[in-house]
Amino acid sequence: MNSHLRKDLERLKLQIMKVAIGVEENVRKSVEALRELSVKKAEEVIEADLEIDKLEVDTEEECLKILALHQPVASDLRFVITVLKINNELEHIGDMAANIAKRVIFLRDAPPAKIPFDIEKMSKQTLSMLKSAIDAFVRYDELKAIKVCEDDEDVDDENRQCYANVKSIISANPDCAMAQINYLLVSKSFERIADLCTNIAEDIIYMKHSVIIRHNLKNAEQKLSGSSLEEAGDWD
Amino acid sequence: MEMSPNYHPPKEFAISAKDFSVFYGSFHAVKNVNMDFERGKVTAIIGPSGCGKSTFLRCINRMNDLVENCRTEGLLAFDGIDIYHKRLDVAELRRRIGMVFQRPNPFPKSIYENVAYGVRLKGVRKKAILDEIVENSLRRAALWDEVKDRLSSNALGMSGGQQQRLCIARALAIKPCVLLMDEPCSALDPKSTARIEDLIAELSGEYTIAIVTHNMQQAARVSDNTAFFYEGRLVEFGTTSQIFTNPKNKATNDYITGRFG
Numbered sequence: 328m329n330s331h332l333r334k335d336l337e338r339l340k341l342q343i344m345k346v347a348i349g350v351e352e353n354v355r356k357s358v359e360a361l362r363e364l365s366v367k368k369a370e371e372v373i374e375a376d377l378e379i380d381k382l383e384v385d386t387e388e389e390c391l392k393i394l395a396l397h398q399p400v401a402s403d404l405r406f407v408i409t410v411l412k413i414n415n416e417l418e419h420i421g422d423m424a425a426n427i428a429k430r431v432i433f434l435r436d437a438p439p440a441k442i443p444f445d446i447e448k449m450s451k452q453t454l455s456m457l458k459s460a461i462d463a464f465v466r467y468d469e470l471k472a473i474k475v476c477e478d479d480e481d482v483d484d485e486n487r488q489c490y491a492n493v494k495s496i497i498s499a500n501p502d503c504a505m506a507q508i509n510y511l512l513v514s515k516s517f518e519r520i521a522d523l524c525t526n527i528a529e530d531i532i533y534m535k536h537s538v539i540i541r542h543n544l545k546n547a548e549q550k551l552s553g554s555s556l557e558e559a560g561d562w563d
Numbered sequence: 564m565e566m567s568p569n570y571h572p573p574k575e576f577a578i579s580a581k582d583f584s585v586f587y588g589s590f591h592a593v594k595n596v597n598m599d600f601e602r603g604k605v606t607a608i609i610g611p612s613g614c615g616k617s618t619f620l621r622c623i624n625r626m627n628d629l630v631e632n633c634r635t636e637g638l639l640a641f642d643g644i645d646i647y648h649k650r651l652d653v654a655e656l657r658r659r660i661g662m663v664f665q666r667p668n669p670f671p672k673s674i675y676e677n678v679a680y681g682v683r684l685k686g687v688r689k690k691a692i693l694d695e696i697v698e699n700s701l702r703r704a705a706l707w708d709e710v711k712d713r714l715s716s717n718a719l720g721m722s723g724g725q726q727q728r729l730c731i732a733r734a735l736a737i738k739p740c741v742l743l744m745d746e747p748c749s750a751l752d753p754k755s756t757a758r759i760e761d762l763i764a765e766l767s768g769e770y771t772i773a774i775v776t777h778n779m780q781q782a783a784r785v786s787d788n789t790a791f792f793y794e795g796r797l798v799e800f801g802t803t804s805q806i807f808t809n810p811k812n813k814a815t816n817d818y819i820t821g822r823f824g
Contacts, residue, residue, distance in 0.1 A: 329821030398780055400807045403820045537809035 332397045336406060339389050343410045343417075346382045347461045350417045350424070353379065354457060354520065357424040358450040360431045361513060369435075372428035376421050383418040387411065409534035413464065416523045416530075420457065423516040423523075430509045430516075440506035441496055444489035444514050452482050453517045456524040463531050472528035476540075482521035489514035570640045577602040577741055577771040578623060582637035585618050587630070592618045594795040595637065600741075600788075605763060605772045607786035607803065609779060611818065614792040616775045620743050622646070623773065624660040625653050641741070658685070660741040661734030666750050667726030669718035669733070674701075674710050677718045677729055681737040696736050704732035705762050724755020731762065742766065744774040748781065760785050779819055783807045791815045 353375050360368035390411040393399060399407055434440075456475050463471035493507045529541050572579040576599035585593035593615040600606045608616040618627065625646060627633045639646045646656065658681070669677050678697045687693060697714070701707040706728040710721070718729055727747060734742060744763075748756040763772060763785045776782050782789055782803065789806040791799045791814075799806065799815040810816045817823050 332821060400779065400783065400819050401810050401816045404808060 329397070332393070332399060332403065335389075335393050335397065336399075336403060339386070339393060339407070339410055342382075342386045342389055343414055344465070346379065346386055346414060346417050347464070349375065349379045349382060350421045351454075351457055351461060353421055353424040354454060357427040357431070358446075358454065360428055361450070362446060364431060364435045366432055366435050369428035369431040373425050376425040379418060379421040383414055383421075386414045390414070405534045405537060409464075409530045412530045413527050416526050420520050420523050423520045426516045427513050430513045433509050434506060437506045437509070438503070440503045440510070443492035443496055443507060443510050444485060449482065449485045449489075449514065449517050452478065452485070453520050453524075456482070456521050460524040460527040460531070463528060467531070467535050469532050469535050472531040475528035476525050479521050479525045482518055486514050486518035570638060570643050570645065572599060572640060572643060575602050576600060577642065578773070579640045580619075580638070581640070583619075583622075583639050584636040585615070585622060585627070586632075586634050586636070588632040592795055593622070596797045598790055598797055598800050600771055600773055602771050603768050604787040605767045605774065605785055606788045606790065607782035608773065608775045608790045608792060609777075609782050609819070610792035610798075611823075612777075615795040616790075616792045617745055619792070620745055620773055620775045621662075623741070623743055624657050624662055626662065628653065658737050659739055660743060661737070661739035662743040662745070663727070663730050663734060663747045665746040667723060667730050669721075669726050669729050671717065671719055673715045674718050674721070674729060675714040678732050678736045681733065685737060700732040700736040701729075703735050703766070704728045705758060705765070706732055722755070724751050724758060727751060727755065727759060728762065731759075735766075739770065741771045741773070744772065746776055747774065749777065756781070791818060793818070 353372050356368055356375070357372045359365065360372060390407050393407050397403075456478050459471050459475050459478075462468065463475065489511060493511045497504045497507050526541075529539075532538060532540055570579070570581075578600040580596045580598050583593065583596045584591060596619060608620060610616045621627050622635060622639055623641070623646065627635075635647055641656070641660065644651070670680060672680070675697055678700050679693045682693060682696050687696070698707060698711075701710060706725060709725060710716075710729075718726065721729060727750075731742075731747075748759050751759065760781065763774065766772060767787070774782070774786065786803045789801065789803045790797055791806065791810075791812075793814055799810060799812045801811070806815065807819060810819065
């Protein structure tokens with residue numbers, strides 16, 4: 328039993344959970360800031376993102392240390408590689424929350440405008456994907472991960488709809504172009520968060536089954552059924 | 564070996580085991596192993612102590628003939644010839660299948676004589692030919708530059724790593740097809756280990772190499788295929804990259820990740 332490696336892997340899991348919790352919290356707060364057009368909350372989001380950036384670097388260093396010192400293989404290797412990738416994706420999600428916050432600060436000062444997308448619906452879908460992706464990681468739950476990949480389509484549709492709405496609103500009333508562009512950027516940020524959640528979900532499927540399903544979700548289930556799942560690893 | 568093949572495995576396999584078992588008295592040390600060693604490739608055999616991996620390796624050139632109470636069942640074939648056939652010329656088998664052991668075991672003779680020894684036994688007498696074989700073998704074993712000026716010195720005066728490379732040169736001198744290595748680096752320092760590993764990489768392609776090692780990273784570095792043995796059984800056999808990234812068997816995963824063994 329290599330207890331040094333076990334301890335380091337445990338610590339790494341706690342570390343990546345810190346990043347995940349921080350990011351989820353920040354996305355949630357950016358949604359509140361958007362809903363209330365609260366500059367105070369938006370500024371808190373931007374401030375907290377700096378902390379997430381630091382955690383991301385710490386986590387990456389921990390991964391590199393484990394790779395260099397223990398040269399993990401098999402399920403341990405896949406775990407460290409997955410953490411390395413998820414860490415990066417979570418940090419990007421954090422950046423998206425900060426982007427939304429920056430748009431909020433702009434929109435707060437702009438004249439009131441028609442909102443080109445359903446904030447409640449889109450933020451709920453995106454947050455639910457983020458929560459599911461993190462849960463899927465904690466529980467090594469590939470079914471949940473596959474569901475996250477499938478849900479991405481809904482957020483993409485919302486973003487496309489937003490784009491069409493923004494186009495017609497600006498055509499009808501060019502004066503509100505700036506506000507509309509900012510709303511479109513917000514919608515795009517949600518869409519990016521959903522994409523990154525999909526990447527996390529794909530990483531989790533790789534971690535559990537060593538199958539790379541990226542770029543081809545349709546074949547994922549077929550590929551997964553070909554890999555021996557039950558005895559493939561110890562996931563405690 | 565004058566015998567004709569009595570088993571016809573695909574040409575790409577140099578050694579094949581079919582339901583092969585080894586017993587020490589009533590102890591079933593290797594249990595019904597089925598595996599093929601790809602020609603020109605490096606196959607690593609890993610597993611915890613007492614799993615039967617060395618016993619299995621040593622059967623390939625009949626090293627266990629000297630062990631009392633040791634008997635085998637099933638088939639172990641080299642180029643289709645039953646290694647345990649009654650009429651098999653064991654000395655000839657060992658010329659074709661060389662072996663390098665855990666501790667370097669040079670003869671207490673000169674460096675030159677160590678390499679020339681087996682060649683002389685084969686009947687080669689001409690000095691020019693012997694010289695050429697000695698030089699070539701020492702070069703193949705990445706030792707020539709270090710010893711060319713002291714070929715007549717006693718081999719026991721060399722460092723452990725040099726002695727081990729000398730043993731490899733000695734094995735190569737009689738032009739084997741297969742090299743068996745039983746933990747060839749376990750008595751060596753990291754630098755000598757790296758030299759032996761480089762050598763294995765250079766020799767693969769030309770020779771079929773089977774290596775037993777306790778060092779998992781070494782198996783991952785040097786081999787094309789890896790077999791995991793546990794309690795006498797072959798638990799999993801696959802390409803080294805598959806075994807070390809995605810073992811199909813939980814026991815393999817647990818062993819190579821250090822959860823047991």
